[in-house]
Amino acid sequence: MARVAAFSNSFWGFDDSGVTALVGRMSDAKATNEELRHFFRERALIEEEYAKRLQKLAKVSLGEHESGTVKASIDVLKHEAAHSANQHTAAAQQLSQEVETFFSTMAASIRERRKQTQSSVERVFRLKLQQQAEVKRTKERYETDCVKVNGYLAQQNLLLGRELEKNNAKLEKVQSTLHISQADYNNATRALQETVSKWINEWRDACDKFQDLEEERLDAVKSGLWTYANIVSQVCVTDDESCEKLRVSLESCDTRADIQAFIEKKKTGNEIVHPPEIKSFQDGYDQPAQ
Secondary structure: OOOOHHHHHHHOOOHHHHHHHHHHHHHHHHHHHHHHHHHHHHHHHHHHHHHHHHHHHOOOOOOOOOOHHHHHHHHHHHHHHHHHHHHHHHHHHHHHHHHHHHHHHHHEEEEEEHHHHHHHHHHHHHHHHHHHHHHHHHHHHHHHHHHHHHHHHHHOOOHEEEEEHHHHHHHHHHHHHHHHHHHHHHHHHHHHHHHHHHHHHHHHHHHHHHHHHHHHHHHHHHHHHHHHHHHHHHHHHHHHHHHHHHHHHHHOOOHHHHHHHHHHHHHOOOOOOOOOOOOOOEEEEEEOOO
């Protein structure tokens, strides 16, 4: 599939702002990679801590004094809590190994190739900037000498005698420096032309490589986030399955049956003990109370 747009056709200009924009983009991409890696490291730690606390919770005494169908449901609750803890432990390991490590490896690979490309292009870019400054300096000097020569030439038709001799002496002196400044300007310009030609090729190649890296990174981010979503989704499914097992168990709960079972197991009889009557023990025999 052809590219809709290309870096190599989009980041040029007289002020080299394309360099700043594209190098800045690569730096921002590096920051995003680090942010994602940190996020998934923390996410794995949160999952691990949750699993540990849930595992601890699943080991506490729970429903030991209950019996019947409610006891069975409480046992399901405890068992599924332990099962869920195991699943969250597995999810924490997956997040660490399959997502965090994935982003770390991807970032390291892209970082190394980005550095190679950026270092190469920056060397030529710095040389181009230096030579542009040199062309500007020699051009200003050359232009200044040209203005002086033209000025002295214009004075020749206006001066006579001693003044003309002074003017011509100055003209001769400036003309000698003009040849030097012109040569310096020409040499600086030719050197810059060669460097600019090299720069154009280097920058076009760098743009293509940067775009390849960006496309690879964005595809990797998509893949990593997809993996993350699958891991979290799976543990949510597992938790929902555990809850469903508890719901099924609760559907079998029978309050009346549990009450009846408790009675059958623990009943002590149906004879009601009434409060004692008041009796008189005077004269050695019972006398009804008055």
